[in-house]
Amino acid sequence: MNSLIKKFRIKSFKEENPIIELRDLSISYGNRQIVEKLNLNIQKSEISGLLGPNGAGKSTIYHSIIGLVKPTYGKIIIDGVDATNIPTHQRCSKFGISWCPQYGGAWSDLTVYDNLMAIAELHIKNKNERLTKVDNLLRKFELQNVIKLKSKYLSGGQNRKLILAMAMVKNTKILILDEPFAALDPQSVRMIQQIIVSLQMFERISVSISDHSSRDLLGCVDSAMVLSEGEIIAKGTPQELVRNNKAIEAYFGEGFKI
Ligand SMILES: Nc1ncnc2c1ncn2[C@@H]1O[C@H](COP(=O)(O)OP(=O)(O)OP(=O)(O)O)[C@@H](O)[C@H]1O
Numbered sequence: 001m002n003s004l005i006k007k008f009r010i011k012s013f014k015e016e017n018p019i020i021e022l023r024d025l026s027i028s029y030g031n032r033q034i035v036e037k038l039n040l041n042i043q044k045s046e047i048s049g050l051l052g053p054n055g056a057g058k059s060t061i062y063h064s065i066i067g068l069v070k071p072t073y074g075k076i077i078i079d080g081v082d083a084t085n086i087p088t089h090q091r092c093s094k095f096g097i098s099w100c101p102q103y104g105g106a107w108s109d110l111t112v113y114d115n116l117m118a119i120a121e122l123h124i125k126n127k128n129e130r131l132t133k134v135d136n137l138l139r140k141f142e143l144q145n146v147i148k149l150k151s152k153y154l155s156g157g158q159n160r161k162l163i164l165a166m167a168m169v170k171n172t173k174i175l176i177l178d179e180p181f182a183a184l185d186p187q188s189v190r191m192i193q194q195i196i197v198s199l200q201m202f203e204r205i206s207v208s209i210s211d212h213s214s215r216d217l218l219g220c221v222d223s224a225m226v227l228s229e230g231e232i233i234a235k236g237t238p239q240e241l242v243r244n245n246k247a248i249e250a251y252f253g254e255g256f257k258i
């Protein structure tokens with residue numbers, strides 16, 4: 001299946017054409033520096049992976065891109081515009097950013113259907129379009145059997161699918177997925193990989209994925225990078241990255257294969 005997914009690759013990404021540029025980005029929580037003068041690019045229409053050990057700062061970087069965490073230094077450039085000081089809601093609508101958070105993301109006392117509908121009401125004015133979109137997502141993410149269940153009663157994987165479906169309600173240009181594969185069974189992982197690849201192919205969206213299911217991640221990205229101790233220590237195609245000694249030492253460990 002991974003080879004099937006890779007067979008769909010539509011182009012190689014040799015030229016730099018960043019949709020997101022983090023320039024000399026520093027972020028601290030209190031006195032604790034999480035990243036210092038980090039430079040990182042996410043290329044337009046590319047599916048890119050962000051790997052790194054627990055606590056390396058991956059979610060923090062995503063939070064800064066969305067605007068939930070304010071950097072202490074540096075700039076966040078999105079689609080050529082300095083977005084560092086643009087508030088979250090404006091940033092996400094202006095640049096078409098959707099985010100699947102690592103934790104939370106759904107209203108626990110709302111049903112699956114109402115969670116999706118609540119997001120749809122924010123983004124889709126036309127009622128018929130809204131109903132169609134929600135129906136399609138319920139089908140795509142195989143959530144039809146649990147539409148009436150409050151999200152707090154969903155299984156781990158069902159909950160993950162709901163969060164992903166919610167991230168895909170609006171038309172997106174940049175999709176940020178923080179651990180999309182966590183808690184998913186193997187067939188659901190393939191389903192999500194295919195959704196991500198088809199979004200890139202047919203809608204040309206740019207995607208950044210962070211996940212510790214490294215094989216699943218590397219099975220659907222064009223390139224990936226490894227963040228360690230606040231720095232990007234390795235980047236390249238999946239094949240290049242798993243052979244990179246710094247990436248092996250800091251993240252994959254010896255003997256990791258894809
Ligand atoms: N709001 C916060 N206040 C204080 N410290 C925080 C906060 N959020 C994260 N941290 C700390 O920042 C560091 C980076 O956390 P982050 O969640 O970005 O890591 P991560 O790379 O996403 O890890 P994981 O792979 O476990 O998800 C960790 O040491 C974490 O404890």
Ligand SMILES: [Mg+2]
Pocket residue numbers: 058059060102178
């Ligand atoms: Mg994280």
